[in-house]
Amino acid sequence: MVDSAFIQASEHRPKVSIVEAGGIPLIDLSSLNSSNSNDPESLSGLVAEIGAACKDCGFFQVINHGVPLQLQERIESAARKFFALPLEEKSKVRRDEENPLGYYDTEHTKNVRDWKEVFDFTLEEPTFIPPSHEPQGQELQTLNNRWPHYPPEMREACIEYARGVEKLAYKLLELISLSLNLPADRLKGFFKGETIFVRLNHYPPCPEPHLALGVGRHKDAGALTVLAQDDVGGLEVKRKADGEWVRVKPIPNSYVINVGDIIQVWSNDKYESVEHRVVVNSQKERLSIPFFLTPAFSVMVKPLKELLQEDDPPKYKEFNWGWFLKSRKDSNFKKLGVENVQIYHFRVAE
Numbered sequence: 001m002v003d004s005a006f007i008q009a010s011e012h013r014p015k016v017s018i019v020e021a022g023g024i025p026l027i028d029l030s031s032l033n034s035s036n037s038n039d040p041e042s043l044s045g046l047v048a049e050i051g052a053a054c055k056d057c058g059f060f061q062v063i064n065h066g067v068p069l070q071l072q073e074r075i076e077s078a079a080r081k082f083f084a085l086p087l088e089e090k091s092k093v094r095r096d097e098e099n100p101l102g103y104y105d106t107e108h109t110k111n112v113r114d115w116k117e118v119f120d121f122t123l124e125e126p127t128f129i130p131p132s133h134e135p136q137g138q139e140l141q142t143l144n145n146r147w148p149h150y151p152p153e154m155r156e157a158c159i160e161y162a163r164g165v166e167k168l169a170y171k172l173l174e175l176i177s178l179s180l181n182l183p184a185d186r187l188k189g190f191f192k193g194e195t196i197f198v199r200l201n202h203y204p205p206c207p208e209p210h211l212a213l214g215v216g217r218h219k220d221a222g223a224l225t226v227l228a229q230d231d232v233g234g235l236e237v238k239r240k241a242d243g244e245w246v247r248v249k250p251i252p253n254s255y256v257i258n259v260g261d262i263i264q265v266w267s268n269d270k271y272e273s274v275e276h277r278v279v280v281n282s283q284k285e286r287l288s289i290p291f292f293l294t295p296a297f298s299v300m301v302k303p304l305k306e307l308l309q310e311d312d313p314p315k316y317k318e319f320n321w322g323w324f325l326k327s328r329k330d331s332n333f334k335k336l337g338v339e340n341v342q343i344y345h346f347r348v349a350e
């Protein structure tokens, strides 16, 4: 029997049958990296495809993305070696209440424990965030990555991977800006002094996969997520059309991209951050690596004025990203009796 902390309420338990048909859109990015990458026609086709995927689905997969496969192979290999260490070793780089970076195996999503262990690091070393989630006038806290001694290549493999994916993430951000009829570089300024972090997710086999989840249902808080997954599968997306949970099929050398809460707010709900979760299985362990593109802590998040109209007024009050991030980090540290902060808390009453 799994510990009761992992058991989902019956309405949130995964179904045994899986809907795979009509998954999420697949987008080929080869035109970005080929010699005709400046051809306006091929770019506008791609922009339209990305816009439609963001609008209809909130999720898509990309192939021919230009991130060298070798970067992914290296981080995966390091991650597998790290997670295979005894708990006592991994605990030497355990996160704590002050510093949310490093190893962690007791995350609670929606106040139920996830069947997973993670390792978090930031791209920028160090990263600065406010010390508490109280909004006003505080000194910054310095977040330092916690690197394990073993495997020795962990740090380099992680940072090089993150640098490679960062380029893709900013390229996608430009395409998303264009798809909203904004200049390609409209969003770039929000990321000066970014808080980007990357997570290694390890889902061990679970004896009762129908009762627990690898990650409970949630929406990603950042602007954009670029996720690598191995060939096991388990990610499910809540389909906008009918609310059905749909499995995302692993495709070799692809990334899963999803719009996060910040793009939902910037776009004033033109693009929505879609709920997703991870189903575990009793046979195989699974590895996934989300890269969270997140702005500078000082950014005030609110609908972009170019996207507003008289009959389409702002749907959100502004909030501070550093405060939001800090509240989330504080709240997923331990089980709480209440829901953590969500963007709908900033919704303007209609």
Ligand SMILES: O=C(O)CCC(=O)C(=O)O
Pocket: 199, 201, 215, 220, 227, 229, 234, 235, 276, 277, 278, 288, 289, 290
């Ligand atoms: O493992 C996955 O496929 C997704 C993980 C996820 O959604 C997250 O870490 O936010």
Ligand SMILES: [Fe+2]
Pocket: 218, 219, 220, 276
């Ligand atoms: Fe997620």
